[in-house]
Amino acid sequence: MGTKPVRIDNRKREKARRRRQTAATRAAVFAAALVLVAVLVVAGIIRHHKKTQTVQNDTSAQTVSQTGNGQEEQNGTDSAQGQQISHTEAAGETLAGTQVQSVTAKGYAIQVVDGVTYIGGVMIANKSYSLPESYAPGDLLPEVKEAFAVMQKAAAAQGLNIYISSGYRSYSRQQTLYNNYVKSDGKALADTYSSRPGYSEHQTGLCFDLNTIDDSFGNTKESAWLEQHAQEYGFIIRFPKGKDAQTGYQYEPWHLRYLGIDMATKVYNSGLSLEEYLGITSEYAD
Numbered sequence: 413m414g415t416k417p418v419r420i421d422n423r424k425r426e427k428a429r430r431r432r433q434t435a436a437t438r439a440a441v442f443a444a445a446l447v448l449v450a451v452l453v454v455a456g457i458i459r460h461h462k463k464t465q466t467v468q469n470d471t472s473a474q475t476v477s478q479t480g481n482g483q484e485e486q487n488g489t490d491s492a493q494g495q496q497i498s499h500t501e502a503a504g505e506t507l508a509g510t511q512v513q514s515v516t517a518k519g520y521a522i523q524v525v526d527g528v529t530y531i532g533g534v535m536i537a538n539k540s541y542s543l544p545e546s547y548a549p550g551d552l553l554p555e556v557k558e559a560f561a562v563m564q565k566a567a568a569a570q571g572l573n574i575y576i577s578s579g580y581r582s583y584s585r586q587q588t589l590y591n592n593y594v595k596s597d598g599k600a601l602a603d604t605y606s607s608r609p610g611y612s613e614h615q616t617g618l619c620f621d622l623n624t625i626d627d628s629f630g631n632t633k634e635s636a637w638l639e640q641h642a643q644e645y646g647f648i649i650r651f652p653k654g655k656d657a658q659t660g661y662q663y664e665p666w667h668l669r670y671l672g673i674d675m676a677t678k679v680y681n682s683g684l685s686l687e688e689y690l691g692i693t694s695e696y697a698d
């Protein structure tokens with residue numbers, strides 16, 4: 413009788429001791445976890461703050477570089493490099509008041525203004541990026557006409573004759589053309605040689621077809637001269653030889669695109685198509 417209560421007391425005391433120990437351990441773990449969470453939250457806030465500043469800086473740089481005609485990248489190689497890095501950092505950020513939506517594989521900002529896509533400041537209309545029906549400059553842009561006149565004069569000085577045979581085409585004009593091709597050849601075949609409405613670069617007012625629009629133009633002196641010198645006047649041969657998979661179009665020696673002298677020279681010197689230079693595709697979604 414006498415020993416039993418003592419044993420119970422001992423057991424009770426032992427249990428209570430263990431409970432106290434467990435509670436103390438839990439409290440210690442909880443406190444440690446709290447400290448860890450606090451550290452992570454503070455680190456997160458600092459990082460976010462730094463990132464936001466980077467994006468804001470990038471946005472202001474963008475705005476500055478794109479005042480002007482909006483077609484040219486007007487920075488030197490060094491600042492262009494800097495921009496690329498900032499663009500990469502801005503990837504995925506959505507900040508109220510900016511038009512930077514994402515970046516290309518080469519780090520150029522993709523911006524959409526009134527349904528028109530600008531990539532690295534260059535207006536793009538290809539099989540991946542279409543123009544809205546409402547985008548209708550009505551004619552080649554004045555700077556394009558001026559640049560062509562200078563180039564035509566330079567060609568003439570070499571005894572060469574270049575002339576525009578097809579310039580601006582509206583959305584509805586392209587729709588009529590495309591629909592007729594689909595009617596006679598079927599959609600699959602029509603897609604190999606004609607752009608769908610909204611996807612033709614001719615709607616930009618920044619490109620034109622020269623002289624005879626067929627493959628034989630590629631064998632002329634005029635074509636050979638353009639291949640060497642078009643960039644000096646702000647133009648590129650938009651669909652170069654062997655770049656079908658990148659541009660979405662076969663070689664078209666007659667189709668020139670205005671980019672401004674700086675950008676045209678950069679693209680020419682790179683030896684790349686515009687799609688490769690900017691890091692974009694040209695493929696219909698369906």
Ligand SMILES: [Zn+2]
Pocket residue numbers: 614620621666667668
């Ligand atoms: Zn064309």
